[in-house]
């Protein structure tokens with residue numbers, strides 16, 4: 159990416175904020191805390207005691223949605239200018255923060271296990287316009303939220319444990335943001351194709367201004383100017399191409415979300431922004447036969463993987479692609495896949511039609527997987543979370559080791 163004066167300036171500013179914040183974080187913790195703040199060099203944060211304290215007083219600050227409500231109320235009351243950094247609807251944001259609190263508390267006894275996740279979170283926060291200094295405002299709001307939600311009997315000791323946990327997380331996020339400074343926080347793109355494909359589904363093609371690095375099987379977060387600050391992940395449905403065009407398959411799941419904006423209110427010529435590519439559902443060397451299981455628009459990453467293999471397949475390698483859909487009309491991209499059939503004799507393309515379980519609890523996907531030994535394959539699974547879970551469990555039971563089953567950590571809330 160060409161470094162303009164303003165991005166250069168932004169980077170310097172971000173680095174300056176990061177350094178200042180690091181000094182604050184690493185400075186001896188504010189009295190009366192005697193335990194070192196999270197992540198001080200030479201004194202790695204030991205969260206075991208804090209985890210115990212937080213858990214002991216957890217009832218006072220749960221359910222988390224109440225705590226989070228107080229936290230944001232306090233933050234926007236004290237610093238109204240921060241509201242502009244958040245989407246109009248805070249629903250997704252609140253759910254995300256709740257998941258984060260649960261994740262931190264659950265893993266606090268093994269802080270080192272969280273580093274990679276927190277680094278990426280910090281790096282991803284750059285596209286939201288979050289500056290390291292904003293974390294101080296968050297800390298202040300969390301403190302106020304805990305006190306308001308817990309009421310008069312709130313334990314000072316537990317509050318200090320929460321603050322140390324937060325400082326540990328923020329320290330790792332700032333590190334992540336800093337080490338990603340050479341990567342743009344987002345890529346501006348333009349919609350160059352928009353094809354409705356029935357049942358609220360559209361295939362979008364987006365051209366980025368600058369080359370967008372990714373591997374087949376990965377996903378990008380997408381933001382539409384119709385819903386500023388709402389970023390949702392979608393898998394990229396094509397292998398990297400020289401013309402910088404990326405394909406996405408989007409299905410509208412409900413009213414008012416990013417998918418609805420992209421399917422119903424977006425047209426060729428409209429701008430969008432893409433966050434950096436993420437996800438580990440890539441297919442590397444080895445040459446094992448592949449089992450690709452897709453449900454609905456979960457087909458997107460599989461299409462990219464098949465395209466990539468068209469050029470880079472190991473000789474003799476076979477690929478089985480099971481495409482789950484409610485009915486024939488829902489096979490929204492079948493023609494594109496089937497068209498390439500004759501040129502790809504190594505690809506077994508199987509439509510799996512039907513949705514509801516039968517009276518015996520089995521589904522069409524169970525039958526499609528039956529009767530074959532998949533234990534030597536590498537499997538990728540993508541689609542509704544229930545399907546990913548069910549297929550994963552089934553493959554594990556049939557002897558396929560966990561490290562040969564790949565899928566994204568997609569939750570139901572992700573595609574709103």
Ligand SMILES: NC(=O)C1=CN([C@@H]2O[C@H](COP(=O)(O)OP(=O)(O)OC[C@H]3O[C@@H](n4cnc5c(N)ncnc54)[C@H](O)[C@@H]3O)[C@@H](O)[C@H]2O)C=CC1
Nearest residue numbers: 392393453454455456458482483484523541542544545573
């Ligand atoms: N758009 C994208 O880039 C991506 C979307 N996803 C996810 O894929 C899902 C797609 O939703 P829809 O297209 O509405 O799919 P859908 O709800 O119509 O389901 C598609 C098919 O998946 C199978 N299936 C569903 N639940 C199952 C279960 N419990 N066990 C076995 N098979 C099952 C069935 O064959 C069904 O017809 C969403 O949850 C989305 O978050 C996942 C990855 C990428």
